[in-house]
Amino acid sequence: MSGEDMIKAEGICDVEDTVFVAVGKNVKEGKSVLSWALKSFASRRICVLHVHQPNHLFSSNCRQLSELKSSKAKFVCQHAPMHCQIWFTCSEYLIHTRSMNNSLSSSMESLSSPEDNGGTKMHNHVGDGYEDLNILENASSPANKMVKVEIKGDYSPLHEAHLHCATSQPLLEEGSFHGKASSDETSRVEHAMMDAENSKQRAFEESVKRWRAEEDAMEAIRMAEVSYRLFKEKEDQRKEKEEFFAKQKEEIEELKIQHDLCLNKLEMIQEKKPVLESQITESSYAGKELEEKIIQAVELLISFRKQRDEMQIERDNAIKEVNRFRKLVQDDADEYCIKNFFSISFSDIIEATQNFDPSSNIGDGKFGSVYKGIIHHVKVAIKMLPACGSFSDSDFQHKAESLSRVRHPNLVTLIGICSESRSLAYEFLENGNLEDHLACRKKFRPLHWQHRIRIAVEICSALIFVHANDPCIVHGNLRPTNILLDAKFVSKISDFGVHLLISQIENSSNDDPEASIYVDPECIDKGGQLTVESDVYSFGVILLRLLTARPASGIVRDVKCALESGKLGSVLDSSAGDWPIEQAELLAYLALSCCEKDPLNRPNMLSEVWPTIEPMRDICKPHSDLSTSSQGSKGQKRIPPHFICPIFQDVMEDPHIAADGYTYEGDAIKGWLYSGHDTSPMTNLKLDTCDLIPNSALYRAIQEWQQQF
Numbered sequence: 001m002s003g004e005d006m007i008k009a010e011g012i013c014d015v016e017d018t019v020f021v022a023v024g025k026n027v028k029e030g031k032s033v034l035s036w037a038l039k040s041f042a043s044r045r046i047c048v049l050h051v052h053q054p055n056h057l058f059s060s061n062c063r064q065l066s067e068l069k070s071s072k073a074k075f076v077c078q079h080a081p082m083h084c085q086i087w088f089t090c091s092e093y094l095i096h097t098r099s100m101n102n103s104l105s106s107s108m109e110s111l112s113s114p115e116d117n118g119g120t121k122m123h124n125h126v127g128d129g130y131e132d133l134n135i136l137e138n139a140s141s142p143a144n145k146m147v148k149v150e151i152k153g154d155y156s157p158l159h160e161a162h163l164h165c166a167t168s169q170p171l172l173e174e175g176s177f178h179g180k181a182s183s184d185e186t187s188r189v190e191h192a193m194m195d196a197e198n199s200k201q202r203a204f205e206e207s208v209k210r211w212r213a214e215e216d217a218m219e220a221i222r223m224a225e226v227s228y229r230l231f232k233e234k235e236d237q238r239k240e241k242e243e244f245f246a247k248q249k250e251e252i253e254e255l256k257i258q259h260d261l262c263l264n265k266l267e268m269i270q271e272k273k274p275v276l277e278s279q280i281t282e283s284s285y286a287g288k289e290l291e292e293k294i295i296q297a298v299e300l301l302i303s304f305r306k307q308r309d310e311m312q313i314e315r316d317n318a319i320k321e322v323n324r325f326r327k328l329v330q331d332d333a334d335e336y337c338i339k340n341f342f343s344i345s346f347s348d349i350i351e352a353t354q355n356f357d358p359s360s361n362i363g364d365g366k367f368g369s370v371y372k373g374i375i376h377h378v379k380v381a382i383k384m385l386p387a388c389g390s391f392s393d394s395d396f397q398h399k400a401e402s403l404s405r406v407r408h409p410n411l412v413t414l415i416g417i418c419s420e421s422r423s424l425a426y427e428f429l430e431n432g433n434l435e436d437h438l439a440c441r442k443k444f445r446p447l448h449w450q451h452r453i454r455i456a457v458e459i460c461s462a463l464i465f466v467h468a469n470d471p472c473i474v475h476g477n478l479r480p481t482n483i484l485l486d487a488k489f490v491s492k493i494s495d496f497g498v499h500l501l502i503s504q505i506e507n508s509s510n511d512d513p514e515a516s517i518y519v520d521p522e523c524i525d526k527g528g529q530l531t532v533e534s535d536v537y538s539f540g541v542i543l544l545r546l547l548t549a550r551p552a553s554g555i556v557r558d559v560k561c562a563l564e565s566g567k568l569g570s571v572l573d574s575s576a577g578d579w580p581i582e583q584a585e586l587l588a589y590l591a592l593s594c595c596e597k598d599p600l601n602r603p604n605m606l607s608e609v610w611p612t613i614e615p616m617r618d619i620c621k622p623h624s625d626l627s628t629s630s631q632g633s634k635g636q637k638r639i640p641p642h643f644i645c646p647i648f649q650d651v652m653e654d655p656h657i658a659a660d661g662y663t664y665e666g667d668a669i670k671g672w673l674y675s676g677h678d679t680s681p682m683t684n685l686k687l688d689t690c691d692l693i694p695n696s697a698l699y700r701a702i703q704e705w706q707q708q709f
């Protein structure tokens with residue numbers, strides 16, 4: 001059955017409006033031809049014809065033909081119906097076209113490109129040995145029929161074309177092909193055609209076999225490729241696994257090393273374990289012992305604290321008791337003093353002064369003479385005031401009693417009076433007055449500058465004290481003769497308040513021109529009205545005298561000139577040692593400011609003078625060192641402590657043993673006992689007896705020690 005008959009019989013489509021696309025047995029392999037046809041004949045109906053198995057082997061080896069070489073193709077081209085348009089393709093390329101008018105003129109140029117919209121893509125496979133030639137007959141018009149031409153082998157004319165034509169007419173018919181051939185020739189031709197048909201059949205079978213072999217080969221290649229890809233994947237996986245295993249191996253090696261190290265450490269620790277365990281055991285024992293000790297210590301601490309608290313309570317009670325006794329003793333002493341000392345009989349005065357023997361006279365002041373003597377075993381200085389006065393005995397006693405209550409370490413203590421004779425009994429000071437020291441009278445050596453500064457500080461302190469007393473006491477007669485020095489060279493102001501015990505008339509009489517230099521000029525101008533500033537003036541002049549030891553007359557002028565010319569050193573007393581110039585200048589300026597004529601320009605003792613001179617006390621030696629240094633070089637060696645009197649705090653000259661077993665300076669312990677004490681100054685315990693025994697051995701030792709210097 002012809003192709004057209006087959007199509008019609010199957011009722012597939014209208015052949016006039018259909019493009020038949022010849023594909024092989026496997027439609028997928030003819031996909032390119034089919035897609036070409038679809039693109040080129042979009043408006044047409046496409047009919048797929050399974051014609052034969054295309055040759056895949058030649059798909060990549062096609063080449064373009066300019067003219068038909070295959071005899072079969074030529075035969076088809078020449079003998080196909082004229083209304084058929086035939087395209088000869090080879091390997092998807094159009095190699096030749098036969099138009100409907102059988103013209104062989106080639107239109108390849110217009111249809112050579114598969115992408116050409118106006119053309120038609122031909123799908124053909126050509127090989128060197130075998131090739132398939134696909135011929136498409138354009139069936140766009142009734143005359144255009146699609147023809148598939150299959151050519152087996154090369155372009156050998158032996159190969160007979162096999163044509164399936166879309167028309168109902170077979171392509172080759174005897175009558176139309178040879179016309180008037182003879183019957184022999186006809187039979188030969190038929191025979192030849194039979195042979196050709198058989199050959200063709202065999203060739204076809206061979207081709208089929210070949211196609212199958214090729215397919216198998218292709219399949220094998222594909223399988224090989226798939227296998228190769230699988231092999232590659234497996235290889236990659238194997239490599240990855242090898243790398244992974246190599247890393248794992250390294251990690252295992254590291255872990256193994258660490259494991260070994262840990263094992264070594266463990267072994268070392270296990271070796272040390274017994275030692276450590278024994279140490280722990282020992283430590284625990286030691287810890288327990290310490291805990292016990294701590295507990296004991298805490299218990300001791302608690303008991304000590306308890307004892308301490310009890311002792312503190314006892315101490316506080318004892319202090320209270322001591323204070324109570326002291327107060328009682330003091331009250332008794334005061335009472336004793338007032339009772340027994342304050343009122344001195346005239347007979348006592350006569351006895352003490354040996355009836356006013358000149359040998360007892362130690363000085364004469366403007367108010368009277370001063371005698372030394374002993375009253376009730378106490379060494380005193382008896383000042384005889386004018387016998388007649390404006391005060392009654394009781395007034396005198398009352399005023400004197402008030403003065404006796406003013407006590408200060410740098411004030412000479414008034415310890416008794418005789419109203420009858422208007423006499424005042426003062427504590428006796430061994431080292432006389434300051435004037436004698438500055439003038440180096442009575443074999444006194446010059447005072448060291450440290451003494452002088454300390455004396456200035458002490459006078460200032462005493463003045464501040466009396467000025468602050470209620471009522472304020474103004475000395476009014478402050479001068480170096482009224483500044484006395486005790487055995488330790490402690491300075492004390494004497495005669496304070498004496499002017500209160502004598503009448504105005506007696507007070508005003510002052511014939512001593514030297515004394516007037518210390519008197520406040522303002523006071524003189526105002527008729528003798530004494531003020532605190534008057535004492536400040538006097539203190540200024542005394543200070544200048546301490547610095548220069550010059551006569552009081554003109555001393556203010558001289559020092560002022562020296563300061564203005566910057567030659568203070570020229571007026572300083574060189575016999576006092578090397579003055580610290582800074583402190584000396586400070587004192588000089590302070591003294592001059594105290595000597596200002598206008599009292600308002602003078603400094604206040606408490607707020608100005610004291611803050612200036614008090615810090616200078618630090619550069620002064622202690623009393624004991626100063627006293628000894630001024631009297632020789634005893635202070636250059638350390639004084640044995642047992643040579644020092646516990647009361648006077650100075651080297652003893654007349655040591656005595658008291659009932660408490662301690663040795664004191666004779667005068668000191670006597671004064672203590674005579675003042676009413678019956679207790680030990682050291683232990684505060686009651687003494688069995690008030691008897692004193694001279695300590696001859698110590699006396700000799702002190703003498704020997706003093707002779708060394």
Ligand SMILES: Nc1ncnc2c1ncn2[C@@H]1O[C@H](COP(=O)(O)OP(=O)(O)OP(=O)(O)O)[C@@H](O)[C@H]1O
Binds near residue numbers: 363365366412
């Ligand atoms: N308590 C005393 N201890 C030791 N000596 C004293 C004591 N009181 C006075 N004197 C000595 O007696 C001397 C005379 O003292 P007194 O006070 O009578 O006169 P003045 O001080 O010299 O002058 P004024 O009458 O102006 O005070 C003093 O210079 C002093 O040396």
